[in-house]
Amino acid sequence: MNTIKGNIIEKEENKGAEILSIGSELLLGNILNTNAQWLAEELAFLGIPHFRQTVIGDNSSRLKEAILEASSRCQILITTGGLGPTPDDITTKTIASAFNTPLEERNDLLIELKTKLKDKGYILSKSQKKQCLVPSGSEILKNSTGTASGIIWSPIPGFLIMTFPGVSSELKEMWKKEAFPWLVKNRFSNEQIASKILLFSGISESSLADKIPHLLEKENPTVATYASLGQLKLRITARGINLEEANKKIEPIEKELVKLTGSKCYGENNQTIEELVIKMLINNKESIAVAESCTGGGLASALTKIPGSSKVFSGGIIAYNNSIKQELLGVAEEIITKYGAVSSQVVEAMSEGVQKKFKVDWSISISGIAGPSGGSEDKPIGLVSFCIKGPNKMVTWEEKFGSYKTRKDIQKLSVLKALDRLRLCMLKQS
Amino acid sequence: MNTIKGNIIEKEENKGAEILSIGSELLLGNILNTNAQWLAEELAFLGIPHFRQTVIGDNSSRLKEAILEASSRCQILITTGGLGPTPDDITTKTIASAFNTPLEERNDLLIELKTKLKDKGYILSKSQKKQCLVPSGSEILKNSTGTASGIIWSPIPGFLIMTFPGVSSELKEMWKKEAFPWLVKNRFSNEQIASKILLFSGISESSLADKIPHLLEKENPTVATYASLGQLKLRITARGINLEEANKKIEPIEKELVKLTGSKCYGENNQTIEELVIKMLINNKESIAVAESCTGGGLASALTKIPGSSKVFSGGIIAYNNSIKQELLGVAEEIITKYGAVSSQVVEAMSEGVQKKFKVDWSISISGIAGPSGGSEDKPIGLVSFCIKGPNKMVTWEEKFGSYKTRKDIQKLSVLKALDRLRLCMLKQS
Numbered sequence: 094m095n096t097i098k099g100n101i102i103e104k105e106e107n108k109g110a111e112i113l114s115i116g117s118e119l120l121l122g123n124i125l126n127t128n129a130q131w132l133a134e135e136l137a138f139l140g141i142p143h144f145r146q147t148v149i150g151d152n153s154s155r156l157k158e159a160i161l162e163a164s165s166r167c168q169i170l171i172t173t174g175g176l177g178p179t180p181d182d183i184t185t186k187t188i189a190s191a192f193n194t195p196l197e198e199r200n201d202l203l204i205e206l207k208t209k210l211k212d213k214g215y216i217l218s219k220s221q222k223k224q225c226l227v228p229s230g231s232e233i234l235k236n237s238t239g240t241a242s243g244i245i246w247s248p249i250p251g252f253l254i255m256t257f258p259g260v261s262s263e264l265k266e267m268w269k270k271e272a273f274p275w276l277v278k279n280r281f282s283n284e285q286i287a288s289k290i291l292l293f294s295g296i297s298e299s300s301l302a303d304k305i306p307h308l309l310e311k312e313n314p315t316v317a318t319y320a321s322l323g324q325l326k327l328r329i330t331a332r333g334i335n336l337e338e339a340n341k342k343i344e345p346i347e348k349e350l351v352k353l354t355g356s357k358c359y360g361e362n363n364q365t366i367e368e369l370v371i372k373m374l375i376n377n378k379e380s381i382a383v384a385e386s387c388t389g390g391g392l393a394s395a396l397t398k399i400p401g402s403s404k405v406f407s408g409g410i411i412a413y414n415n416s417i418k419q420e421l422l423g424v425a426e427e428i429i430t431k432y433g434a435v436s437s438q439v440v441e442a443m444s445e446g447v448q449k450k451f452k453v454d455w456s457i458s459i460s461g462i463a464g465p466s467g468g469s470e471d472k473p474i475g476l477v478s479f480c481i482k483g484p485n486k487m488v489t490w491e492e493k494f495g496s497y498k499t500r501k502d503i504q505k506l507s508v509l510k511a512l513d514r515l516r517l518c519m520l521k522q523s
Numbered sequence: 524m525n526t527i528k529g530n531i532i533e534k535e536e537n538k539g540a541e542i543l544s545i546g547s548e549l550l551l552g553n554i555l556n557t558n559a560q561w562l563a564e565e566l567a568f569l570g571i572p573h574f575r576q577t578v579i580g581d582n583s584s585r586l587k588e589a590i591l592e593a594s595s596r597c598q599i600l601i602t603t604g605g606l607g608p609t610p611d612d613i614t615t616k617t618i619a620s621a622f623n624t625p626l627e628e629r630n631d632l633l634i635e636l637k638t639k640l641k642d643k644g645y646i647l648s649k650s651q652k653k654q655c656l657v658p659s660g661s662e663i664l665k666n667s668t669g670t671a672s673g674i675i676w677s678p679i680p681g682f683l684i685m686t687f688p689g690v691s692s693e694l695k696e697m698w699k700k701e702a703f704p705w706l707v708k709n710r711f712s713n714e715q716i717a718s719k720i721l722l723f724s725g726i727s728e729s730s731l732a733d734k735i736p737h738l739l740e741k742e743n744p745t746v747a748t749y750a751s752l753g754q755l756k757l758r759i760t761a762r763g764i765n766l767e768e769a770n771k772k773i774e775p776i777e778k779e780l781v782k783l784t785g786s787k788c789y790g791e792n793n794q795t796i797e798e799l800v801i802k803m804l805i806n807n808k809e810s811i812a813v814a815e816s817c818t819g820g821g822l823a824s825a826l827t828k829i830p831g832s833s834k835v836f837s838g839g840i841i842a843y844n845n846s847i848k849q850e851l852l853g854v855a856e857e858i859i860t861k862y863g864a865v866s867s868q869v870v871e872a873m874s875e876g877v878q879k880k881f882k883v884d885w886s887i888s889i890s891g892i893a894g895p896s897g898g899s900e901d902k903p904i905g906l907v908s909f910c911i912k913g914p915n916k917m918v919t920w921e922e923k924f925g926s927y928k929t930r931k932d933i934q935k936l937s938v939l940k941a942l943d944r945l946r947l948c949m950l951k952q953s
Contacts (some may be wrong), residue, residue, distance in 0.1 A: 103678075117747065118747075118749055119560075119563070119576070120562030120563055120573050120575075120576065120760075121563060121564070121567050121573075121575065121718075121760070122560045122561065122562070122564030122565075122566075122567060122873050123564075123749075123758070124560070125556075125557060125560050126555075126556055126560070127555060129552075129578070129619070130549075130555050130556070132552070132554065132555070133549070133550055133551060133552030134551070134552030134553075135552075136552075137552060138553050142549065143579060144547070144579070144582070144585055145549075145550075145577065145579060145585070145589070146550065146573065146576075146577065146578035147576065147577050148559070148577075149574070149575060150574060150577035151747075151881060152574070155574055155575070162592075162880060177728065178728065178729045178732070179728060179729070179732045179748060180732070180737070181739075181747055190950055207924065209927065212905070212923060212925040212926065212927070213923060213924070213925050215727070218729045218730070218733060219733070220729045220733065221729050237927055238927060238929060238932070239927060241738055260750075260751060260752070262752065262929070262932065266929075288698075293564070317553075321555075328877070347735055353883060383820075383841075384818055385820075387827075388824075388827075389818065389823050389826070389827025389828070389832070389836070390813075390815075390820030390821065390822070390823030390824035390826075390827060390839065390841070391824040391827075392820070393819050393820025393823075393824075393841045394818075394819055394820035394821040394824040395933075396819065396820075397817075397818075397819025397820060397821075397843065397934075398819070398930070398934065399932055400894070400895050400896070400930055402819070402843075403844075406819070406843050407843055407844045407846075407847060408840065408841040408842050408843040408847045409820065409840075409841040410838065410839075410840055410841070410850075410851075411813075411820070411823045411827075411838040411839040411840070411841070412838050413827065413832075413833055413836050413837055413838040414833075414837045414838055414881075416837075417837060417838045417881065419838075420880075420881065421838075421851075447840065450850075450851065451844075451847065452916075454784065459644075459831045464830070465830050466830075500828070500830055501828055504824075504827075504828065516923065
């Protein structure tokens with residue numbers, strides 16, 4: 094019998110998964126448990142029921158107790174943390190001892206670890222050797238981006254442990270490359286949940302919600318919105334006996350949403366605007382350069398994080414100083430004096446300047462007041478001027494992000510806005 | 524007898540506190556458990572040992588199980604969530620039923636709730652009336668900013684429950700105004716905990732650990748290390764009868780660590796290297812500009828995130844294209860052809876070029892292979908060349924971050940390395 098509560102599938106025969114986060118820094122409140130949230134989302138996506146999360150410090154007797162408790166309650170125990178080389182990293186050792194199993198040194202791990210360290214010019218230290226010890230009979234969960242490997246191990250029938258390091262980037266990479274395919278292949282995921290995220294710009298969460306009350310009420314698929322700084326996500330989640338059936342339920346809802354919102358819906362799932370823009374530029378065989386003032390390299394940095402960006406991104410000039418705007422970008426001194434550095438006249442001159450210097454098809458220029466000082470009544474903190482110059486046209490505009498926003502937020506919002514406007518310019522052109 | 528394990532005070536007579544977060548949205552990964560982190564910090568501040576956190580969904584049988592388990596393990600159970608008016612808010616009811624205690628309607632709560640609702644122009648609905656029910660014999664934890672009150676209740680000897688709503692602002696207000704003074708008054712807090720974080724660069728976690736085995740074994744203060752991408756933190760945590768005494772215990776350990784690690788210890792607590800470097804430049808009245816290739820604006824972006832950076836940061840050139848390196852930075856074509864774009868010769872020419880253009884005291888240039896493609900046997904992914912040119916000297920070097928690292932990680936590590944080396948150059952100069 095299956096019942097559903099608060100979106101979680103509860104199968105009487107399925108004892109589901111638990112997440113056990115290990116680290117005294119969590120109990121001291123030094124860090125936020127973002128790993129547990131991320132894993133919880135992944136479990137929901139796989140349709141694996143998830144009924145409990147626990148946090149335990151670096152203490153072997155309490156950790157052992159928590160592991161044994163979980164083994165009597167759940168089917169899969171996912172642990173994070175405690176796989177490092179120092180004495181307070183006790184996860185693997187404690188798991189082995191909880192099930193009275195000896196640790197064995199794995200030669201393949203030792204060789205891999207030595208290679209990784211050699212790459213960096215280090216040699217294996219005594220304390221690091223412990224990272225090659227795993228309980229007898231366990232499989233290895235490979236860590237391609239770090240030195241702490243995990244294990245997949247079933248110490249008793251019907252109970253499985255997967256261990257991950259606490260470093261989020263490594264955990265995510267290991268989950269995607271190793272654990273996720275393993276769970277699917279070994280059929281831990283019975284009723285499957287498919288979900289699709291749609292990404293929006295230029296529309297607020299409440300305006301979107303007002304457009305779709307009938308969708309927000311649906312039960313299968315469910316539709317929910319999530320807003321964060323400069324971004325609006327909508328998640329469609331459907332259940333089905335398999336992924337194909339679940340995905341079929343998503344399709345009509347997605348179509349309706351795209352029709353309702355037009356170009357405001359810019360992408361899906363983990364796509365970013367910068368990824369999309371780089372892709373469009375590559376497809377159009379067009380090049381781009383930037384001239385940044387208040388974003389100080391943030392726009393260029395966003396674009397160059399995308400693999401392949403070197404095909405279209407030529408570079409840029411960070412003209413933080415007004416004298417640099419004049420000398421390197423050819424902005425006339427009179428224009429700066431007359432209209433101020435944050436003005437449509439200056440960003441237009443910046444765009445023209447960088448386009449000439451870099452001989453590119455597109456240029457973006459940004460100049461604004463990011464704060465925390467430098468604002469005036471006329472030109473408050475959060476005021477940002479933009480110019481995009483393309484092969485056929487030029488767009489100049491300003492945004493007021495609000496003077497109560499932080500410097501970092503104003504910089505981030507400026508970058509997102511510039512990228513989104515570039516996307517719209519390219520859409521119109523094609 | 525007191526013993527300390529993994530940074531947390533374990534008194535044999537003190538079974539400490541546990542945090543129980545209630546809400547299916549946490550298990551679905553929809554929201555981050557920021558409440559648990561905040562409460563954990565507060566408990567540490569009060570010196571109340573805290574050994575476990577649990578997250579449970581809106582399911583009464585599982586919640587009851589978790590409450591009863593905790594009652595056998597800890598002295599204080601702090602719950603968050605599930606105090607609202609809707610059917611999935613089951614915390615109070617479940618706690619009462621776990622200890623076979625009837626609920627009673629509290630007239631004072633009813634009057635207060637009606638007043639609060641009247642203030643907002645609402646009248647009491649049937650479902651809201653349930654927020655006035657508490658287990659017989661419990662005290663009320665007043666909620667001055669919301670409608671969901673909590674309870675303080677000892678259902679069995681030596682065990683106390685405190686309940687809070689999941690809304691963070693209400694929880695914090697209730698904690699500060701009601702729970703914190705109550706705990707102090709009732710002598711749950713005998714000792715206080717002080718802690719200090721030291722920040723390191725240029726030393727790996729295991730090398731640091733190998734240097735300080737005697738400190739890692741200490742019981743009061745405790746010393747623990749935490750590594751993340753390109754960063755190493757060490758936390759010293761001390762207990763004392765008051766904060767002053769606890770802080771005094773930290774001092775000698777801090778001095779010893781600073782002496783042992785020298786300039787590898789760059790800061791404390793929440794400081795960042797970019798903050799530190801901007802501060803040093805401001806103090807020295809020196810200016811800086813950057814020439815970036817593989818980091819694509821990331822270095823400039825890190826520096827300009829710091830308020831006040833405009834006083835010393837003039838700008839930079841992102842020379843992603845080799846032609847830009849030649850045209851804007853004056854790097855000779857022959858040098859690029861002969862040594863390749865990732866070479867000491869090219870970064871030196873880039874540094875010289877940008878220093879001339881921007882007329883600054885310091886310049887940093889970076890050129891490397893961030894991947895995922897573009898690597899060769901000679902020059903693998905992760906190889907990055909750097910040059911720092913200062914008023915009196917020039918440093919050129921290369922790093923091998925490892926070809927298994929992601930593009931983003933290589934970019935981030937390059938930025939951190941460049942900033943740290945700049946810090947060391949400035950230290951030597953002064």
